[in-house]
Amino acid sequence: MKIGTGINYARDFHSAVAEVVELEKAGLDVVWVSEAYSFDAVSRVGYLAAATDTVEIGTGILNVYSRSAAAIAQTAAGCDYVSNGRFILGLGASGPQVIEGFHGIVYDKPVKRIREYIEVTRMVLKRERLEYDGDAIQLPLPEGEGTGLGKALKLINHPVRDEVPIWWASLMPYAIRETARLANGWIPTQFLPEHITTVWGDDLAEGMADRPAELGPLQISKGATVAIGDEFSGEGADSFLDRNRPHTALYWGGMGAREQNFYNSIARLQGYEEEAVRIQDLYLDGHKDEAAAAVPRDFLDRSNLVGPESVIRERLGSWKAAGVTHLNVSLPGPDAAATLGQLREILADV
Numbered sequence: 001m002k003i004g005t006g007i008n009y010a011r012d013f014h015s016a017v018a019e020v021v022e023l024e025k026a027g028l029d030v031v032w033v034s035e036a037y038s039f040d041a042v043s044r045v046g047y048l049a050a051a052t053d054t055v056e057i058g059t060g061i062l063n064v065y066s067r068s069a070a071a072i073a074q075t076a077a078g079c080d081y082v083s084n085g086r087f088i089l090g091l092g093a094s095g096p097q098v099i100e101g102f103h104g105i106v107y108d109k110p111v112k113r114i115r116e117y118i119e120v121t122r123m124v125l126k127r128e129r130l131e132y133d134g135d136a137i138q139l140p141l142p143e144g145e146g147t148g149l150g151k152a153l154k155l156i157n158h159p160v161r162d163e164v165p166i167w168w169a170s171l172m173p174y175a176i177r178e179t180a181r182l183a184n185g186w187i188p189t190q191f192l193p194e195h196i197t198t199v200w201g202d203d204l205a206e207g208m209a210d211r212p213a214e215l216g217p218l219q220i221s222k223g224a225t226v227a228i229g230d231e232f233s234g235e236g237a238d239s240f241l242d243r244n245r246p247h248t249a250l251y252w253g254g255m256g257a258r259e260q261n262f263y264n265s266i267a268r269l270q271g272y273e274e275e276a277v278r279i280q281d282l283y284l285d286g287h288k289d290e291a292a293a294a295v296p297r298d299f300l301d302r303s304n305l306v307g308p309e310s311v312i313r314e315r316l317g318s319w320k321a322a323g324v325t326h327l328n329v330s331l332p333g334p335d336a337a338a339t340l341g342q343l344r345e346i347l348a349d350v
Contacts, residue, residue, distance in 0.1 A: 001316070001347050002326045003340065004030030004221070006060060009038035017051050019336065024055045026337040027344055032060035032090065032328060037102040042075055049083035058088030060187060060328075061169045063098070064117045065105045069137050072117055073124030076166075077159040085160045090187060091117060092169030095256045109136045111175045118166050118182050125162045129154045167219070171262045173203045180207025185219035185326070190251050190263050192302055193222060193322035195270045221326040222319055225304040227333055228342045232307050240332060241300040245292035248300070252276050253283025253291045272296055305329070309346060316350045 005028060007016045020031050031048060035041040041059045048057050057079070062072060072091070080087040093099075093110035100107050116134040123130060131152045132139045140150035167185035170176050179186050180203070188200075196204075208218065227240045251263040258280060267276040275296050282291035305312050305327075331339045 001320060001324065001350070002029035003343060003347075004028065004032055004056075004058075004326055004328045005330065006032040006034060006223070006328055007044070009034045009036050013039070013044060013047075017048060020048065020055065021051055022337055023331075023340055024052050026340045028055050028340060030056040030058060030088070030326065030328075032058045032088075034060050035062060036094075037098050042079065045079045045087065046082055049079070049086065052086075054086075056086045056088055057083055058167065059090040061090040061092035061094075061167075063094040063103075064091055064110075064113045065094070065099045065107070066103045069117045069120035069132075070124060070130065070139070073121040074155070076121055076164045077125060077155060077157065080160045080164050081157070088165045088167060088185070089121065090167045090169060092187070093175075095262070096260060097256060111170075111178055112136050114168060114170075114175070115178050115182060118168075121166065122163070124155050125159050125164060127154045127158065127162070165219075167221070171266050173200075176200050176203040177207040180204045180218055181210045182215075183218070184215060185221065187221050189223070190248065190266055190303075191222070192270050192299075193319045193324055194302075196322045199266070199269045217325075218323070219325045220323050221328050222324045223303075223328040223330075225306060225330045225332060226312075226327075226339055226343055227306045228309055228312055228339060228346070230308045233311070237301065237306040238297075240306045241297065241304060243330075243332060244300050244304065245295045246288070248295045249279055249283055249288065249291040252295070253280045253288075258284060267299075270299075272299060275299075305343070309342075312343075313346050313350060316346060320350055 005023065007013065020028065033041040033044050033048065041062060045057050045059065076087065076089045091114055093114060096107040099105050113136040116137045120132055120137060123132065129152045130139050140152055165184040167187050168179040168183040169187040169189065170179045171188060225240055225244060232240065252267050255261055255263050261280065264276050264280050275294065279291045279294050282294060305315060333339050
């Protein structure tokens with residue numbers, strides 16, 4: 001199981017990079033750069049590539065509306081080049097609030113669009129002449145559109161790799177099926193691995209049935225706050241688990257309109273139906289602190305790695321059995337490198 005960490009868009013970037021450099025020395029495998037509607041992720045990927053040597057650098061995520069498919073492919077090739085083959089292209093649809101509100105682009109055909117972006121990106125990386133007739137993308141522009149001077153081109157440069165790993169941030173059934181069929185990795189959010197079969201099992205299986213063998217097994221990421229020790233049992237875990245309350249409340253309550261919040265839907269499918277409705281009501285009514293306080297402690301406990309080593313070991317075993325291949329961890333303690341070392345030692349025996 002690989003260990004990664006994320007750089008949040010709200011955090012001071014330069015201090016975060018300094019921490020990543022130290023964690024790389026301690027064995028960090030991956031760093032993920034988020035974007036949302038903050039600074040772009042691509043410029044920060046380039047900065048990280050120059051500051052690090054071995055850690056893989058992924059976008060978590062780039063949306064498929066604010067850049068053309070070919071631009072995403074150029075980005076994948078360019079980031080892989082400056083990082084000497086360490087780039088991971090994380091793609092997603094974001095949501096209507098961001099795409100229509102911040103970018104002014106109609107939020108339509110999200111799953112088809114991501115699927116077509118993946119296919120176009122792979123064509124570009126293989127330096128194939130770019131001719132593509134999809135539902136969301138037509139290259140070159142069809143006759144009668146534009147000037148009529150568009151030509152099917154191929155990438156000028158030779159990429160470091162012609163198969164940059166592509167990860168898909170998906171949650172809902174159709175997207176899950178396409179993720180399992182097409183993507184190298186899956187970035188679910190706000191999920192409990194023990195529910196992977198009951199919530200997503202059929203969709204994953206359907207997608208895997210059509211998955212090309214050359215893609216290999218589907219990689220799966222799981223986010224978690226990590227604090228290991230007997231002092232983090234029971235109430236001793238609260239100070240670390242509570243750090244996740246505002247973020248969870250934002251996703252369950254504020255990431256989308258009442259009828260179009262995918263994260264809220266997943267929370268309900270995982271057994272928190274009443275809590276998810278209450279948190280959304282509070283959040284949308286402007287009571288963000290109350291919404292955070294209403295996040296079930298049970299969910300925070302089950303979705304993180306905070307507690308004695310025996311608890312962490314047992315939880316990691318069940319996550320591994322569920323197919324988790326990557327941990328995307330937050331290390332809030334005083335010595336992040338030491339905690340990373342503890343986690344590595346436990347993983348070696350799981």
